[in-house]
């Protein structure tokens with residue numbers, strides 16, 4: 429029987445335009461996986477006043493954490509629904525940070541960077557995640573800890589995250605300098621510049 433309207437596309441309403449589902453968990457890294465011992469690990473937020481807020485690994489684990497179940501969307505077109513993470517909300521990390529700047533540059537061990545408006549990582553929209561599916565985050569997926577910003581394309585979720593620097597402007601990070609969109613909303617297909 430002919431099906432009018434052409435091929436049946438995946439009609440899952442949780443799937444942004446141009447995306448398909450994957451059951452696996454692909455690894456996408458622009459370089460080698462850095463090996464970071466947790467005793468050498470730290471996360472910092474630096475503001476325009478020169479103040480640096482710093483958390484050691486033990487200090488991060490001592491903060492209130494959340495279980496997060498979210499869909500993730502890679503710009504190369506795979507999406508994975510219902511992924512489970514544990515981590516610390518950026519709201520918690522920013523609780524004592526005073527800044528009047530509206531942008532952040534995210535920095536990773538290994539040199540990767542990505543830019544974000546501050547409002548895209550506050551109000552329950554982003555985490556520093558250190559567990560995936562109930563286990564310590566695998567190094568190839570960003571362990572010891574990665575940023576998790578699931579409402580934007582997954583390149584914004586910097587693996588091996590080491591800190592955030594407050595910025596005057598929305599300057600491009602690594603992939604943004606190489607043609608990716610500055611913002612990266614999968615529902616608006618903000619893939620490339």
Ligand SMILES: Nc1nc2c(c(=O)[nH]1)N[C@H]1C(S)=C(S)[C@@H](COP(=O)(O)O)O[C@H]1N2
Pocket residue numbers: 453454455456457458459502503536537538540568569570582583584585586587588
């Ligand atoms: N530090 C770092 N973070 C990164 C990347 C990277 O190359 N280096 N790749 C990004 C891209 S393009 C994607 S799609 C996701 C992939 O995460 P995964 O390997 O856990 O699937 O990580 C993002 N974060």
Ligand SMILES: [Mo]
Pocket residue numbers: 456502503504582583
């Ligand atoms: Mo990606």
